[in-house]
Amino acid sequence: MYPTFSxxxxxxxxxxxTGKGGVGKTSTACATAVALADRGKKVLLISTDPASNLQDVFGIELTSTPKSVxxxxxxxASNxxxxxxxxxxxxxxxxxxxxQFPEAVIATMEEQLSGACTVEIAAFDEFTGFLTNKEILNSYDHIIFDTAPTGHTLRLLQLPTAWNGFLEEGTHGASCLGPLSGLGDKKELYSKAVSTLSDSxxxxxxxxxxxxxxxxxxxxxxSKELKEIGIQNQMLIINGLLQKQNEGDKVSAAFYHRQREALKQIPDNLKETATYSxxxxxxxxTGVENLRHLFKLYDQVPATHLFTEDQAIQLxxxxxxxxxxAANKAKLIFTMGKGGVGKTTVASAIAxxxxxxGHRVHLTTTDPAAHLEYQFQSNQVNQNLSISCIDPKVEVEKYKAEVVAKSSKELDEASLDYLKEDLESPCTEEIAVFQAFADVVARSEEEIVVIDTAPTGHTLLLLDASEAYSKEIARSTGDVPENAKRLLPKIRNQKETAVVIVTLAEATPVLEASRLQDDLSRANIFPQWWVIxxxxxxTNTKDPFLKGKANAEQEWIQEIKDKRAEKCAIIPWFPEEKIGYNKLKDYNNEGTTLK
Incomplete structure (x- = not known):
């Protein structure tokens, strides 16, 4: 279907x-680095991913100083x-x-600088040196970065207002980036780095x-976001494509069929991109020899790699x-986790x-890729279940319009441009959506509310800071809605609210879910369950490739059970998609044993 990447x-x-968590960025980057080095190229591999397992892949300790593999x-490699x-x-x-400021104000400023954008801009500061240092450039044939900066961060760096004191006098409360005054001496280097990125x-x-x-x-x-700022030289790798189905194994056949159906829905923009598998x-x-196998013929993988039997774990x-x-009478239930782990399906199954x-339940989502209409493709939805979808685009545009309207009279054109781009921050979306969440919950006092895709601890703390210190912090809007104010304490109340983290039994989703749990704990929110x-x-698959993958999961299931979760449950990979109300009832019949 697609040529194999080489x-x-x-x-x-x-x-x-670049790509979503759990798609195999790190393993693909590592295998590429090993293959290029084996061909005589001198290669530097750098990870800037907070959930990086680069050290685990090579089995060595890494720092920001390059180390021989x-x-x-x-x-x-360096990490x-x-x-x-x-x-x-x-x-x-x-x-x-x-x-100069009270301790409470300083704490708020620190929280405003604790978001994903701040982490990314700080990481960009680190790897700018690798893009611009002539000594480093002359030492390597290839420099490979595991995790690329987003278009949002790069656009911010291109705006001249980012480099003045605008945000020190800002008028809104959504940003998690903050003034770049701490990096003010790097402007020329950053400009050069961005220019290098856009040079095909x-x-x-x-x-x-x-x-x-x-x-x-x-x-x-x-892809679209990065094309906007000039990074046109793109290629797509579809990782983990099952090459052939085992017709004698129901799970293998279904697995193969699902993948092929998904490929038919690839967006048009990606269809125009050079694509490999x-x-x-x-x-x-993990390990150099396994990485070397990735670019070899599929059928040449030694049988010893396929699977071994392990001791069973009861979950x-x-x-x-x-x-x-139901027994604890939870009124508000959040399913949380990174994209692609099945939050929407789990939220729907819980509802x-x-x-x-016998409960009345309202189910809502803000995930634009989570099609509840698709999940419930039948008119036979129980009368005690109501469903809504909060459109993040609509909520964000409404929120941004309010902020810009309040600020436009006080800012010059350059500062207004920066404000508008600053409002593209992921935190802006979370805050805007959170306010919509609060309205839904306020209208549903008599129902259990199940919410798919919840705000992070960072966003909750930002909102909390805006509420408590709006008069002291110039950046705050000072207009936290009453519904949001009432909802913050409710989310922290474990007698009313339950948080369920959803993950896959793989390295990156587990590490990212762990970071999410840590983030929530800062806001005094503690998940009750992890769902794998x-x-x-x-499953009862006998296919050697799927069976081998099943055994690879066990390390992460043990990790979750013993170290990460207060309580954990497990859901099998189903040969059929559970679409419609009646099919979703199947989840309520599952008792499983890991074999």
Missing amino acids: PNHIQTPFLFF PMVENLF IDPESSAKVYREKVVGPYRD TKTSLILVTRPDVSTTLEADRA LPYVSYSL PGLKTVIDEL VGLVEK NQSLSV
Whole structure:
């Protein structure tokens, strides 16, 4: 269907791998780096991903200083810690004000600089040196970055107002980036770095996706966003494509069919992009030899890699989660997790399970890729279940219009341009959507409300700060709606609210879910359950490739059970999609054993 990706397709010195969490960015970047080094190229591999498992892949400790990778001549690797970089960045910005403002105000400023955008801009500061340092450039044939900056961050860097004190006197409360005064001496270097990124003779952007709808939509969004700022040299890798189906295995046949159906729905923009594939492999992509196998013929994988039998782990199914939520009389239920892990399906299954127990339930989502209409393709929805969809685009545009209207009389044109771009921050969407959430919950006092895709702890703390310190913080709108004010304490009340984290039994989704849990804990919100979704470990597949993958899950299931979750449940990968109210009832019948 698509040609297999090969290092022969690499023509530029700089490579940026990007894509949703869990699609295989790191393993693909590592395998590419090893293959290029094996061909005699001197390669530097750099990760800027907060959830990076680069160290695990090679089995060595890494820092921001490049280190030789054992057993691969010519390959060097480094792991930039963006969290540490962000901490330094925050102190550069906040430090000068510590003696000037009350402690509460300083705490608010620090929280405003704790978002994803701040982490990304700080990481960009770190890898700018790799893009512009002549000594480094002359030392390597290829520099590979695991995780690319977003178009939003790059557009901000291109706006001249980013480099003055505008945000120190700003008039809105959504930004998580803050003034760039802490990096003011880097403006020329940043400009040079952005220019290098958009030079198609120097840089290739490699979008990594899986053969499923949600990850291709994310790749399409990233592709368009980066094209807007001039990064046109793009290619797409569809990772984990099952090459052939095992017709004697029901799970294998269904797995193959689902992937092919998803590929038919690839967005038009991506269809115009040079596209390659990488095979679905049964073994863990860690260790140099396993990485080398990725670019070899699919059938040449040694049988010893396929699977081994492991001791069983007993875990409950989703029915146990639903039973407990009903018994505890939870009024507000959030499903949270990174994209592509099945939050919408789990939220829908929980809602249906509670309705079947006689409760009135309102189910709502803000995920633009989470089609509840598709999930409930039948008119036979129980009368005790109501469904709504909060459109993030509508809510964000309404929110941005309010902020701009309040600020336009006080700002010059350049500052207004910066304000508008600053409002493209992910935190803007979360805050705007949160206010819509609050309105839904306020209208549903007599129902259980199940919310698919919840705001992060960072956003909740921003809102809390805006409420408490609006008169002291010039950046705050000071207009937190009453519904939002009432909802914040409710979310923190575990007698009323339950948080369910949804993940897959894979490295990146588990690490990102862990970061989400830490983020929530800062806001005094503590998830009651982790749900491991789409697990091959609890299917009866006999296909050697799928069975091998099932065994690879067990390490992460054990990690969640022993170290991450207060309580955890597991849902099997189903051969059929559970579409419609009656099919979703199947989740309430599942009791599972990992074998």
